[in-house]
Amino acid sequence: xxxxxxxxxxxxxxxxxxxxxxxxxxxxxxxxxxxxxxxxxxxxxxxxxxxxxxxxxxxxxxxxxxxxxxxxxxxxxxxxxxxxxxxxxxxxxxxxxxxxxxxxxxxxxxxxxxxx
Amino acid sequence: xxxxxxxxxxxxxxxxxxxxxxxxxxxxxxxxxxxxxxxxxxxxxxxxxxxxxxxxxxxxxxxxxxxxxxxxxxxxxxxxxxxxxxxxxxxxxxxxxxxxxxxxxxxxxxxxxx
Numbered sequence: 001x002x003x004x005x006x007x008x009x010x011x012x013x014x015x016x017x018x019x020x021x022x023x024x025x026x027x028x029x030x031x032x033x034x035x036x037x038x039x040x041x042x043x044x045x046x047x048x049x050x051x052x053x054x055x056x057x058x059x060x061x062x063x064x065x066x067x068x069x070x071x072x073x074x075x076x077x078x079x080x081x082x083x084x085x086x087x088x089x090x091x092x093x094x095x096x097x098x099x100x101x102x103x104x105x106x107x108x109x110x111x112x113x114x115x116x
Numbered sequence: 117x118x119x120x121x122x123x124x125x126x127x128x129x130x131x132x133x134x135x136x137x138x139x140x141x142x143x144x145x146x147x148x149x150x151x152x153x154x155x156x157x158x159x160x161x162x163x164x165x166x167x168x169x170x171x172x173x174x175x176x177x178x179x180x181x182x183x184x185x186x187x188x189x190x191x192x193x194x195x196x197x198x199x200x201x202x203x204x205x206x207x208x209x210x211x212x213x214x215x216x217x218x219x220x221x222x223x224x225x226x227x228x229x230x
Contacts, residue, residue: 004159033217040223042208042221042223043160043206043218048216056217058217090159090160092218103216104162104165105216107159108159109159110158112157
């Protein structure tokens with residue numbers, strides 16, 4: 001079975017540009033979460049979507065937005081890029097939303113975004 | 117608010133030696149705790165999780181962790197380190213108030229010397 005897939009693998013943008021990152025969850029999973037991992041730090045939660053609705057939002061500016069499609073795939077959009085947005089963006093999928101040791105999150109390989 | 121603290125940003129051990137990576141959590145409710153491993157240029161892989169069924173949890177690749185409520189700790193151990201264990205390790209707690217988002221520690225980089 002395919003795991004969580006993300007595209008593109010790497011991306012280079014300049015300040016002020018906009019970027020869209022894509023994620024396909026594991027088949028049967030209905031929840032997708034996005035995390036930002038700055039070099040040398042742990043991942044920080046950005047968004048969670050379940051059944052196309054936002055279920056959680058982290059402490060990120062409005063330049064960050066996301067959506068989930070009927071097939072449960074998801075896009076993360078970042079507008080007006082700043083140098084500080086350079087990071088590894090991780091997507092994770094789970095069966096449903098909600099905290100539980102049985103509802104574990106499976107991570108994709110990430111998209112490495114570099115803002116110049 | 118829930119939080120996780122990992123003591124030691126870098127741990128170095130010799131091959132065959134005991135691995136001990138420390139994690140302390142803060143939670144007002146029974147926590148859901150996880151350890152993830154991240155190899156260079158890769159995503160996160162789940163090593164093990166605390167399910168409340170047992171305080172000693174066994175995971176993949178010979179790792180295990182012990183949940184100690186009195187110490188609010190969930191330290192990760194492996195009896196004998198292997199070169200392939202060199203990676204970044206993250207402890208995380210799940211926040212059910214926000215759909216189960218994961219709150220990660222800062223990570224501990226494990227180096228294994230031959």
